[in-house]
Amino acid sequence: MTLHIGIVGCSAEGAALCYRTICAEGAELLGPHAHPEVSMHTPPLSDYVVHLERGDMQGVADLMLASAEKLARIGADFLLTPDNTIHQAFHLVAPRSPLPWLHIAETVAEEAAARGYRKLALTGTRWLTDSAVYPDALGKRGLNCVKPTIAERDAIMRVIMDDLVYGRFTEAGVTVFQRIIGRLKEEEGCDAVILGCTEIPLIMHDGNSPLPTLDSTRLLARAALRRAIKG
16 A cells, blocks of 8 residues: 655646656556556745745745645645745645655655765755755755856746746757756866756756756655555
8 A cells, every 4th residue: 555645836847757667667566557646736836936035934834834725625745846936935845744754855865865965956946046955955964055146047047937937949959958067077176067946957957957957846746656555
């Protein structure tokens, strides 16, 4: 008997990639067409954006908890959110949550340590890269987090919020990430890059990135599969 996974969605493309990964890779572990039961609740992304732009983490937490309550009522056993940015509110969510959660940055940090990486470049929304979500998670394992410059953060933010969250994937967007990741490799000495927005893996991967990638979306989905199968 596998556990019921609850996905607290934020942006559609990232949540969809996480959901698809759970379903597709579940079959590899459980047999043809099999995967754990999965439920997802997603308020409008605009609701989150309003609070993020104000720096209102309590507002973000309240949205996450509203989804958590709905998922608990329909039988989910544990929760995750395939959105790195809103993990800034995690400390406000966990104590009040009706169910336990997986933490995306801790999942990525565990994988980075297992692969032997020491200095991680971080990409993601400006809200994420300005925050302590990844420095804290990586620091617990003795790993270093290197953030892009302010100008680079703004460039990444435009690609994410103007294109990726709408399902628009362009060569220009790929070029922006390749340039920034390349600089973080050559000038900062990073040995891997965290794809720290759940949409980034839709355009960046080991085949086109100057650095080895840590795909936060799929790593979280796989952690959820392991948790659901082990019970």
